[in-house]
Amino acid sequence: MFGRSKPVVLESYGHRRKRGRPPRWLVLLLSGVAVGVAGVLVVQERYLPPRLSASESSKLRTAYDTTEAERKRLQEALGEAERKLATTTTQNKALQDELAGSRTRIERLNQDLATTVEALPPDPRGGTVEVRAGKFTVRGGSLVYDVVLARDRAGNKPTTGVLQLQVVGSSAKSPQATVALKPVPLSFTSHEVVSGSQPLPEGFKAREATVQVLDRPAGRALGMRVMLVK
Template sequence: MKPVAFDPYGRRRSRWRLPRWLVLLLVGIAIGAGGVVLIQERYLPPRLSASASTALRASFEKAEAERLRLQGALADTTKQLEAAVADKKGLADELGASRDTAERLRKDVAAVVASLPPDPRGGTVEVRAGRFTVDGSALAYDVILTRDRATAGKPLAGVMQFIVAGETARGTETTVSLKPVAISVGSHESLRGSVPMPEGFKPRQTTIHVLDRPEGKLLGMRVMYVK
């Protein structure tokens, strides 16, 4: 066996150490992890428990369901609004057509009235035509009145009263004044209705009086037979 020489002053072998860069890296990782934990504990909201997470998810799902319901309701309301707008347009078109028809009828009526014979007596209001019949104990009438176009801008308010000649139930000749009828006359006016007569009275002819008010100024007059 070969002897080993002892050297009391010889150098010891140096121990193995971690590289400096690795030490710095590990220290940085540790500091970073500690900082994250510190920030999370002190400044960030606390972590939710399992039950809190479940409750939060349930609330979210409920809110989402409500949002979808409201979205569906909004879609239905939008459809209803669109349908209402379409209906309104249709009604507007129908109204326009009705106005056109009414205007044509007005012109037709005006043409018919213009073709009627004039009132022989003339007057502020002319009685252009009339028809009288007995309806039970009432006098039924159809009367057409006109005014001069130059003065027919504003409707003329007044009354129409019938002075009826005939026989009473006992056969006595007499004349009765029936209840006045309120009227308003523009360029022309067609009046239809009935007025009560005394019980058993048999009319023969009627005188039409157009007045500005009951027992007022006479504006027009005409005598016609009762059929």
Template structure:
């Protein structure tokens, strides 16, 4: 019995194996499941609601459009700056013109006041008519008769007068003969006073010596004012 070499074979008991099998921990399974679900949800969200991934062509087109927008922005900004400068310059010019206009009005008012003094100081028409021919001057030059006539109405008689003036010129022709010519009539209109100025053609070779001015009321041939003025040689 002491020398027996047989090994005793282990037999499981009636209650099964005495060593239990190893199982994956429940917490590890739950963690792995959570990782899988989380990764899948993230991919779903990125695909459904995340930014769209662009292709190479779309990316190049986007860069091109962005550069075009930047160029347009720079161009519009440049135009805006130029228009701002133009507006500033225009405002400055308008302010300068307003100052000049104010000065011109002040000077015109002063000149009007000064002119009124001269008007009041002008000697009356020798014939005492109103309107009357207060002053006149004539000059023969280059076949033309230049004239400047001051016609005035008396103070307080400033109803608008409308009529016409005629010039009868006495002179000498180139052959030595004397003669009279009537130049074309021209319109006269005034309240207190007016200057009549201009040029009228003379016959060829005719040298004027004196001019008789006649003023008639519109629609009438009656002379209301007349005066004779010598023409300087």
């Protein structure tokens, strides 16, 4: 009865825990971590895009850099094209203004020419088309001519035909020779100044020119006049 007494151990939770078993809270924590990792893996495998390897990531980066460089190049090209378009628009506006000014000057010159033609002496021969004036010179073996034509009763419908020049002169073979030059097409309403040059035979010396206005080559005469070659 009076032997050695044993120490009494008090349990704070009211029961004894088996030795070697982990705490319940640690088990729950580890279980939650495992479930979370498994969920992440399942989501990645089923719903997210597949993960790229190192080589695939490198290729993707290279493709991105190439695309970005091309985008910048195209952006610069677009800016250059916009600048050129602005410059072209400005130039076109200047050309349009210049064209409008040229048309205005041409209209004024036509009016001045019509006034000058009206002031010229009438064709003594008359005719449907009057040969009001003409200038003929020989230069470099060619006959250079300026002929002023006018219609007596000008209408809206233009007169069409040809201008036929016959040059009288002398050559080494004959002291009196006539050369018919190539017909010149005509189409005018009220007046027309026909200018040009045509070659003469070699050694031909022109003295006078007969101006004929025909409705067609070798056709009906609409007007005629003989003038000196100076």
